[in-house]
Amino acid sequence: MAKLTLDELRRRREQARKSIYLRDGEFRGKVIVHMGTCGIAAGARAIVATFLEELEKSGRTDILVTTSGCAGLCSKEPMATVEMLDSPPVKYVLLTPEKVRRIFAEHILGGVAVAEYALGIGSERAG
Amino acid sequence: MSNGGERREKVGAALVVGGGIGGMQAALDLADAGIKVYLVESKPAIGGVMSQLDKTFPTNDCAMCTMAPRLVAIGRHKDIEVLTLTEVERIEGEPGNFTVTLRRRARFVDENVCTGCGSCVANCPVRFIPQPLDSIPPVKLAPEVQARVDQIIAEHRNRPGPLMPILQSINAVYNYFPEDVLRYVSQQLGIPLTHILRVATFYNAFSIVPRGKYIINVCMGTTCYVRGSERLMERFSDTLKIKPEETTPDMLFTLKAVRCIGCCGLAPAVMIGDTVYGKLTVKEIPGIIKKFQGANGHGQAHTG
Amino acid sequence: MAARRIELMLCTGTGCVAGGAFRIKKVLEEEIARHGLQSEISIVPTGCNGFCGQGPLLVVMPEKIFYGWLKTEDIPFLVQEHFLKGRPVKKLMFTPPERKEPIPLLSDIPFFKKQMLIVLRNKGIIDPEKIDDYIARDGYAALEKVLTSMTPEEVIEEIIKSGLRGRGGAGFPTGIKWKVCRNEPKTPKYVICNCDEGDPGAYMDRSVLESDPHSVIEGQTIAAYAIGASHGYIYVRTEYPLAIKRMQKAIEQAREYGLLGENILGTGFSFDLEIREGSGAFVCGEETSLIHSIEGKSPEPRQRPPFPAQVGIWGCPTVINNVETLATVPVIINRGAEWFSKIGTETSKGTKIFSLVGKINNTGLIEVPMGITLREIIYEIGGGIPGNRKFKAVQTGGPSGGCIPASLIDLPIDYESLTQAGSMMGSGGMIVMDEDTCMVDVAKFFIQFTNDESCGKCTTCRDGSAALLEVLTRITDGEGQEGDIEFLEELAWAIKDASMCGLGTTLPNPVLTTIRYFREEYEAHIREKRCPAKVCKNLIAYWIDPQLCQACLICKRECPAEAIYGEKHIVHVIDQSKCTKCGTCLEVCPPRFGAVKKLSGEPVPPVERGMKVERKKKTATPLQEQSSA
Incomplete structure (x- = not known):
């Protein structure tokens, strides 16, 4: 590759930051997909993939997609909890990739929870 | 040339042949005992071999520091006559009564008038003749060895300070320095062999004797030491029946103490080839040796 | 991406x-692929994490969960439980010996908690073989700043103001060194990074x-700009x-x-x-x-x-800086001298890796602010001594340093305090010794090292170290004489005074400090022919306690000298x-018996051969206790 100029170095730094954001980024929001055996059987893997897809499309580096164990509500799987900074966590149930796309657009990017998919407000620990 | 006399009396004169350090000391001792001394030396100046040495064995004392005071003392001593450029031709007589015939060659410089300014040396058009390099026959290497060494030399010769990288590359190929390869390098680079040897014998990673296929580096760094690496060394030594720094007769293993391989977290550690064995206990040693002996291939890394 | x-x-x-680690990586890759997680999970090979005692290890981002002592057979479970189902695996987390519950988060582990990362700022976070990872973490920003907005004089001024001192050991102010070199009229000039880390026990x-090669390149380039190399x-x-290998790759990138x-x-400044x-010669440092x-x-x-700053390599002015010093430079430029000079003590600024x-x-490797006490390092970060043994001394500064005794445990660590205690900072090796370490033996070890590594130029160092070694060997062999200690001291000072380079002037330090703080151990060796730590071979004996021996035959089988007699039901005798x-017998004797003992300074109690093993009925033997438990 060609040698960098000062500007190119700065641009490169911005770009590179995105690729390592998991390691030291500041996060505004977190998506937890529940991945117990029941969740996986119900299609939780596709849910994770869709969240990641959407995340990449959006170019945001302050949103985390992670997994956790069974939420104990096996009949409503696949489930995910969306926690945005400064607002209570929202648990979504019976997800499909289509629902995920809407949640991502409206809740995560738009800041308004999608009430019709939600089980309730609050994570299993809080309530 | 000297008169005979009673041994008890300090009379007559003595002749010392050779103005090296031994001759000089003999002359001084005799002269201090009250005897007239003739000191004969065939070279243009006294001093002999020692004047060309840096240090002396076994004490490593500075040669010039030993010699210089004696040179001065001889020059000043009223009872010593120094005869340079002089050779003994004939000795006649018996103990106590000698006649010696000497031949003195021309110096072409009048010693009584010379002030030692050095202009004649500076202006002499003939110089640098002692032993030109091409008087040593060129070293012949086997064709494949020469090709390999030539390649190594070509890779590094044009950078400043090429000797170390060249030696390192040769060491990587042969595990030691074959003598004729060093001679060849010396001739190719125009660096005296003595200098190359001085460098080649200084470093722990180099050797001028052949070493085994696998070098067992037992770490003797502080951490490994306090965690008992000395016992590992003993066990390797017992099992292989060689002492540290030695090689097994089958040329498979060389046992070596190494100063810290930086794996202090895995102490005590042993490195064989590129493989580090960490948190090693004496019990595991025979097995490790067997593995190398048996497979004669590369071992697996070892988890502690 | x-x-x-x-x-x-x-x-x-x-x-x-x-x-x-590479076998772990391979299994991880296989397992991740088996679960089809390749697109969601990536493996980043990083440089040294520092907690080497727990290796092989990995940290899971973004949660920062720390897993240590990994084995390939743990990986399938780990991948399925944590990476797929999101349930962190407790049994692979770090559990301090005194606690029952593991500590999941890296940042909560005391080993990491007390550290302050400046030089090691990127350790375990970037892939050292990827320049973009370094750039992302403000890499080459300092170089950019220096080349565009600072004159060389300003750079030197900034480094002087920061109070940065050489991390190689002697602690010479880095900025002053640069200034001297810059003021030399002769050109060209050179910068050398000294990574001939010869001190045994130091590997920072x-x-x-290995973990952040670009930080050294950046620091060295800034130094080159400052001095005009x-x-x-x-x-x-x-x-x-x-x-x-990693450095070579980094330079190419x-x-x-x-x-x-x-x-x-594009700034017109050129540097390569x-x-x-090296080839294994300690003195080359x-x-x-x-x-x-x-x-x-x-x-x-x-x-x-x-x-060298005046007349160095090829006769030209040359700055030689240690790796750690150079890696600190970019941070000082980025965050300012003022920020840096607030860390540490009056005379020693910043942090130091030990x-x-x-x-x-x-x-492991730790980076801590100067002025931290030994107690904090050993007990809080280091987690104390294994097996609840007693802390005896810590050896700092490698063969040039000395042993600091337990009584000075509250000593704040900086260049001056260590020198005052008779040791030195050195490159930062910190070797902890417990009561099983013999201080005379340690002194002998270091003198053996320096005697080996002395280049032989100065008589005092070459022959002096040999003479020290001779006397120390005599003492550890139980042939010490009255007056040996005084002789060692006198000789040590002569070597200090009359040697030329740092190796010679500091080599007596281990002897002097051990005499200063552990004189009674020397005296025990000389007068009582006793090694208090039971290390010196000629002064100890191995003995099997007939009351405890269970005649299990293990020691007899393992003894390489065939010096143990015994058979089934018959007490073993050495x-x-x-x-x-x-010492093999001691090592192999099952801990629940603990029958093999080391004795020193006392006669070996005679044991009759052919004694039957005693298995007392009334009080349970240790064996029964163990097996019923």
């Missing part, structure tokens, strides 16, 4: 690689090169193949990006770097010796002055005349 949800920061420093320089060398020990070479970043390897080594001369040190090794629970004191 696709968005991922997990990054696995797998330590691939030398220690973890030796422990099998290797770790920095256009060429530099990195002198690395040949014992560090991984560091050499930097060249490709135009961060090294002609006209850097070259790696030179001394700067004049190092220069001779690169030049291909016999690597003996020479008299200073002139200092390698905490020896008889300590948490082995034949003292055959015993080579290798």
Whole structure:
């Protein structure tokens, strides 16, 4: 590759930051997909993939997609909890990739929870 | 040339042949005992071999520091006559009564008038003749060895300070320095062999004797030491029946103490080839040796 | 790059690689692929994480969960439980010996908690073989700043103001060194990075090169700009193949990006770097010796002055800085001298990396602010001494340093305090010793080392170390005489006074400090022919306690000298005349019996051969207790 100029170095730094954001980024929001055996059987893997897809499309580096164990509500799987900074966590149930796309657009990017998919407000620990 | 006399009396004169350090000391001792001394030396100046040495064995004392005071003392001593450029031709007589015939060659410089300014040396058009390099026959290497060494030399010769990288590359190929390869390098680079040897014998990673296929580096760094690496060394030594720094007769293993391989977290550690064995206990040693002996291939890394 | 949800920061420093990190990586890759998680999880091979005692290890991002002592057979479970189902695996987390519950988060582990990362800012976070990772973490921002907005004089002024001192050991102010070199009229000038880390027990320089090579390149380039150099060398020990490889790669990447070479970043400044390897000579860490080594001369040190900053390599002004020093420079430029000078003590600013090794629970590399006490390092970060043994001393500064006794445990660590205690900072090795370490033996070990490594130029160092060794060997062999201690002291001071380079002037330190703080141990060896720590072979004997021996035959089988007699039901006895004191019997005797004992300074109690094993009925034997438990 060609040698960098000062500007190119700065641009490169911005770009590179995105690729390592998991390691030291500041996060505004977190998506937890529940991945117990029941969740996986119900299609939780596709849910994770869709969240990641959407995340990449959006170019945001302050949103985390992670997994956790069974939420104990096996009949409503696949489930995910969306926690945005400064607002209570929202648990979504019976997800499909289509629902995920809407949640991502409206809740995560738009800041308004999608009430019709939600089980309730609050994570299993809080309530 | 000297008169005979009673041994008890300090009379007559003595002749010392050779103005090296031994001759000089003999002359001084005799002269201090009250005897007239003739000191004969065939070279243009006294001093002999020692004047060309840096240090002396076994004490490593500075040669010039030993010699210089004696040179001065001889020059000043009223009872010593120094005869340079002089050779003994004939000795006649018996103990106590000698006649010696000497031949003195021309110096072409009048010693009584010379002030030692050095202009004649500076202006002499003939110089640098002692032993030109091409008087040593060129070293012949086997064709494949020469090709390999030539390649190594070509890779590094044009950078400043090429000797170390060249030696390192040769060491990587042969595990030691074959003598004729060093001679060849010396001739190719125009660096005296003595200098190359001085460098080649200084470093722990180099050797001028052949070493085994696998070098067992037992770490003797502080951490490994306090965690008992000395016992590992003993066990390797017992099992292989060689002492540290030695090689097994089958040329498979060389046992070596190494100063810290930086794996202090895995102490005590042993490195064989590129493989580090960490948190090693004496019990595991025979097995490790067997593995190398048996497979004669590369071992697996070892988890502690 | 696709968005991922997990990054696995797998330590691939030398220690973890030796422990099998690459095999772990392979299994991880296989398992991740088996679950089809490749697009969601990536493995990042990082440089040394520092917690080497726990290796092979990995940190799971973004949660920062720490897993240590990994084995390939744990990986399938780990991948399925944590990475797929999101349930962190407790049994692979770090559990301090005194606690039952594991500590999941890296940041909560005391070993990491007390540290302050400046030089090691990128350790375990970036892939050392990817320049973009470094750039992302403000890499080359300092170089950019220096080249665009600072004059060389301003750079030097900033470094002087920061109070940065050489991390190689002697602690010379870095800025002053640069200034001297800059003011030399002769050109060209050179910058050399000294990574000939010879001190046994110290490996921070290797770790920095392995985990963050670009920080050294950046620091060295800034130094070159400040003094006006256009060429530099990195002198690395040949014992560090991984560091050499990573550095080579880093240099190539930097060249490709135009961060090294002609006209850097289009600013007109040119600088290039070259790696030179050592070949295993301790003295080459001394700067004049190092220069001779690169030049291909016999690597003996020479008299200073002139200092290398005036007359260095190829006769030109040369700045030689340690790896750690150079890696600190970019941070100082980025965050300012004022920020840096607030860290540390009055005379010693910033942080220092120590390698905490020896008889300590948490082995590894730590970076701590200057002025921290030994107690904090050993008990809070290091987690104390294994097996609840008593802390005896800590050896700092390698063969040039000394032993600091337990009584000085509240000593704040900086250049001056260590020198005052008779030791020195050195490159930062910190070897912890417990009551099983014999201080005379340690002194002997170091003198053996320096005697081996003395280049032989100065008589005092060459022959003096040999004489010290002779007397120390005599003492540890039980043949010490009255007056030996005084002789050692006198000789040590003579060596200190009359040697030329740092090796000679500091080599007596281990002897002097051990005499200063542990004189009674020397006296016990000489007068009572007793080794209090039971280390010195000629002064100890192995003995099997007939009350405890259960005649299990293990020691008899393992004894390489065949010095143990015994059979089933018959108490084993060591034949003292055959015993080579290798200690194997002690090592193999099952801990629940603990029958093999070391004795020193007392006669070996006679044991009759053919005694039957006693298995007392009334009080349960240790064996029964154990097996019923």
